[in-house]
Amino acid sequence: MANPPLQKCDICGEPQDTQNYEGKNICTICYDVMEDIMADYFLKVIESGNRNRPEHLYVKYIESNIKFMSDKSRIMEKVPQHLKTTEKRLLFNLSYENLTSRKRFYEYALKVLEWLKNNQWFYKYYFKNIYRCPKCGASLFDNYVKETKGEWVIISCAVCNNVVRKYYKPEIL
Numbered sequence: 001m002a003n004p005p006l007q008k009c010d011i012c013g014e015p016q017d018t019q020n021y022e023g024k025n026i027c028t029i030c031y032d033v034m035e036d037i038m039a040d041y042f043l044k045v046i047e048s049g050n051r052n053r054p055e056h057l058y059v060k061y062i063e064s065n066i067k068f069m070s071d072k073s074r075i076m077e078k079v080p081q082h083l084k085t086t087e088k089r090l091l092f093n094l095s096y097e098n099l100t101s102r103k104r105f106y107e108y109a110l111k112v113l114e115w116l117k118n119n120q121w122f123y124k125y126y127f128k129n130i131y132r133c134p135k136c137g138a139s140l141f142d143n144y145v146k147e148t149k150g151e152w153v154i155i156s157c158a159v160c161n162n163v164v165r166k167y168y169k170p171e172i173l
């Protein structure tokens, strides 16, 4: 008679309400935090990829298949540094936060981060369909446009204008 038991969240151990990432048991609270952490990483990685690259060279970049092949490893390149700086930032913010709801957010974020430290493959999983534009195949390292619209940050492909990702208030960390 009883409903089948809910899967437990791999990160916080609470019952998972819905499956937010395909094939992964991550609850909605942890998912929201994860999206913030990944948005932060995504923006950092693609922005560092774009630095000092004049616009007229973009077409040359996307024509290079060698570039495409290296994108997978480029995604993982800054992971250790990102884990470290994010943890520092979270601990700092937590120590100065008085609002209970914000404290709770930082505590969850630390849990998610701890899990990420032991599961770094998640970065690869998360970005596997994002580092290239799903529509035209251009590498987003060299071809993206970042726009802020109200509370949203929108990443789109500079080659075909396809919206690749929308993030809600990712500066929350």
Ligand SMILES: [Zn+2]
Residues within 6 Å of the ligand: 009, 010, 011, 012, 013, 014, 026, 027, 028, 029, 030, 031
């Ligand atoms: Zn959870």
Ligand SMILES: [Zn+2]
Residues within 6 Å of the ligand: 133, 134, 135, 136, 137, 138, 157, 158, 159, 160, 161, 162
């Ligand atoms: Zn595109």
